[in-house]
Amino acid sequence: MANRRSVMSTSAEPPSSSNNDPLRELFEACKTGDIVRVKKLVNPQTVNARDTAGRKSTPLHFAAGHNVTLIEGYGRRDVVEFLLATGASIQARDDGGLHPLHNACSFGHADVVRLLLEAGANPNTRDNWNYTPLHEAAIKGKVDVCIALLQHGGDANIRNTEGKTALELSDSAARPVLTGDHRKEELLEAARSGAEDRLVALLNPLNVNCHASDGRRSTPLHLAAGYNRNRVVQLLLQHGADVHAKDKGERDHARASHEQSPGLGIPSQQGGGGHSNRPSVGINQIGARPKTLDEAMTVAVETESTIEVECSRTLPAHTCGNEMPTNPPGMEVGLTL
Known part of the structure; x- marks a missing residue:
């Protein structure tokens, strides 16, 4: 199996949009939260399309997990909600085995995390190296995301391929949540x-x-x-x-x-x-x-x-x-x- 770091270092960013490539434009619109463009570009053929130039992410991966500045007046949750309603697969995996939920947790989008969980995402799903969404959130110190996962059945005792729990890998900000001492x-x-x-x-x-x-x-x-x-x-x-x-x-x-x-x-x-x-x-x-x-x-x-x-x-x-x-x-x- 490929090294996790090397796979994760492969760009998950969609290439710059092109007027001649509607799919690239869709990926970019999902990333920036441009719901108007997303509604214009998405259809049953593109809603689960893959970014073959990167980690084979889907539009939902891009919408759930990026920290780019959103276009004024738009919201990431709106795009995620629309994609789900249009048929986006909540179970889609990229080359690293990450689901959209992993992405949302890694980038700290707690509102999107809750939306995905309520839509049926598995809080304990694992990537190719057995990292759960809670591992991702704990490593990045995303406190609100850790809480949301635990409240929806996240298991803090799951170990990754290296035998580490989320607590053992956690950032100092997230550690009190996983020890039960937060607030x-x-x-x-x-x-x-x-x-x-x-x-x-x-x-x-x-x-x-x-x-x-x-x-x-x-x-x-x-x-x-x-x-x-x-x-x-x-x-x-x-x-x-x-x-x-x-x-x-x-x-x-x-x-x-x-x-x-x-x-x-x-x-x-x-x-x-x-x-x-x-x-x-x-x-x-x-x-x-x-x-x-x-x-x-x-x-x-x-x-x-x-x-x-x-x-x-x-x-x-x-x-x-x-x-x-x-x-x-x-x-x-x-x-x-």
Whole structure:
């Protein structure tokens, strides 16, 4: 197999346009975002044409991945959208095995990356050397692109032919995204305050279980549960939050919610109900009795319901109040029908 660097050094630029060569003119129009010319020149025969003088790129490759100054009043996304609607192949590969998504990631066009992903591009596609789009974005330090890929299923653990992950090859700007530390404090604050839109914009599989840098080391789920942010808890669970993650005090999210927000409906030993107006969870809603308070809490936040906790016998003294263990001896978690 040819060396990646030598193949990638082959010009991906279309030769200068010529009045006598409509195909060259199309490539140039795609590169500069000239949607008027693109609409004039593209047809079923040219929409997937190859640049035989370069790396055999298609119009979509050129539209997705160049940093030339766009013609005033035009946008790269408009051209990509039109090409896709006209039949451009999102799976087309150039001589290096790069898809248009690789190009968009390499040049940092996050809006185009999202458009291609939503149109069905594979976030984990590989070139001839097993570089994924995430490798391309990480190497070039394209932070917004890395986030978009991770939010659409990008796998940070894939290794290229040399055995390197995106993190191992990443530029310093992109590295915090791949370690889960990028804007971590903003994410934690969004979970604490219930800022759902902000949370979703920042959330990805690598930071969903991040820990606060302060002494408590709370996760987003600890904070959301502790401050009774039920909708945020649901969002975090949907994005893979770990219900068993512990903070520095060895609390999980269920215990955090009980200690800070008893209004969730978990009564203490003294009988303080604090029940909200939300309906209790019925056993028929989950199909089986949860074995631990963790599981019951998870059901409750997922269904926006309260939990009825019944004790089959007197609890030991150490379980009173905020010292209640996750699944104390003698406690049966009972869900009302």
